[in-house]
Amino acid sequence: MSSDPWGRVDETGTVYVRTADGEQVVGSWQAGSPEEALAYFERKYEGLVVEIGLLEKRVQTTDLSAKDATAAIDHLREQVDAHHAVGDLDALRARLDKLVRTVEARREERKAQRARQTDEARHAKEALVAEAEDLAQSDQWRAAGERLRALVDTWKGLPRLDRKSDDELWHRFSHARSAFSKRRKAHFAQLDAQREEARRTKERLVAEAEELSSSTDWGPTAARYRELMAEWKAAGRAQREHEDDLWNRFRGAQDVFFAARSSVFAERDAEQAENLKLKEELAEEAEKILPVTDLKAARAAFRSVNERWEAIGHVPRDARPKVEGRMHAVERAIQEAEEAEWRRTNPEARARAEGLTGQLQAAVDKLRKQIDQARAQGNNAKADKLEKELEGRQALLDQALKGLQEFGG
Structure with a gap:
């Protein structure tokens, strides 16, 4: 009979493995010596060790799914539980149990990660929905469409989220x-309609502008061209394929008229x-009339200058x-000289001025006594x-006295 710490072979060739639950039959060996039998089943045990080690590494270093x-x-546990190997099978079971816990922990971690990802999504x-709903009200057609x-x-x-949530969003x-x-x-569509209306309006404006281009009625025609330009701007833009051609015709008609003008x-x-x-x-000749010393001669000289002035046409605006x-x-200087002369020679005006001055002087004297x-x-x-x-009356009196002086006294 042959044995090692984890198994033995009896005299009948039956191979046993020692476990925590006692000896378990591994198999029967009739092909050679007991030592060869133990060596064979020990190699099978080493094979399980290698497989478990590889699985542990895959679980730790790859994205192997929990399933x-x-x-x-x-699969490995079935092989260990079948007892077809000689070695510390309990240790292998312990490693598999630990691996189960590791896989379960990774399953929970991935579940939590998926939950986080779902929540983030x-x-x-x-x-995205909120921004899209805001953009739905935008008039920035190009920028909003691109966004x-x-x-x-x-x-x-x-x-994707759960079907109901994903579908609703x-x-x-x-x-x-x-x-x-x-x-x-x-x-x-509205813009197209507006541009079509603008095209019809501008065609009408072009026709009128071209008709006016040969006019020699400079003032009214220039004014009408300004009105046509205002109407052109108010009409808005026509379709791109028409706008430039219409503008060139419209501007060309104006250029013909204004070049002639x-x-x-x-x-x-x-x-x-x-x-x-x-x-x-003539203005220089008229200015030599001043100052007025002889009113009659000044009037005659200015009349002569003015008659020649009126015979001359327009000057630059x-x-x-x-x-x-x-x-x-x-002209104003001569008129002022005439008014001064009239005041000096008007007895009624002098009398009124003297009467007003006397009244004001009496009022001032009375106030001083009071x-x-x-x-x-x-x-x-x-x-x-x-x-x-008294201050107010004195001011009026001073003004009246000044006016009286204009009458020469």
Whole structure:
């Protein structure tokens, strides 16, 4: 009989293995010596050790699924429980039990990870839905459309949720995209209608502009072109394939008219520049009339200058205020001399001025006496009040005296 610490072979060739539950029959060996029998079953044990070691490594270092790992553990456990090997089978069972716990822990870890991923995916999809619903109300058609397409790609990259939740979120997401597409389609349909209306309006404006291009009624035609331009801008844009052609025709018609007008105006400007030179000479002649010393001679001289002035045509518009202002200044100076002469020679006006001055002087004298009396009686409040009134009357008197001086006395 032969034996080792974990097994033995009896005289009949039966091989046993020692376990915590006692000896278990491994098998019968008739092909050789007992030592060979033990060596054979010990090799089978070593094979199990190697297989368990490999499975432990796969569980620790690869993404072997819990299902596949459990199936492998069960397969090895069947071999260990069959007792067809000689060695520490209890130790192998302990390693398999530990491996079961490891697999279960990894199963729970992966379950928790999947739960986290699902929760993250739910929040991500809810955020996508919220953004899509906001974009559904946007009028930034290009940017919002591009962003919605990007959101679809993002959605496709996220894990699925449970069917009910995923379907509900997708329904909201899809509805938001559909609502945006419907609004965008309606907008561009309206835009197309507006552009067609703009095309018809601009064709009418072009026809009128081309008809006016040969007009020589410069002022009204230029004004009408300004109105046509305002109507053009208010009409909005036509379709791209029509807009440029219509604008070129419209602008071309205006260019023909304004080029013709510019040619005429250039001749007119030359004439007006010569007129300005003549009027400046007359203004200089008129200014020599001042100061007025002989009213009659001044009037006659200004009349002569003015008659020649009126015979001269228009001057450039920007120069007109200055040169006409010089003539008006001379005319006002003569008018003021006439008014001063009239005041000096008008007895009624002098009498009225003298009467007003006398009345004001009497009022001032009276107020001064009243103030003196009030001071003498110790009534300072009344005196102060009367002094304020005196100030007003004195100012009127000073003004009246100044006016009286204009009458020469």
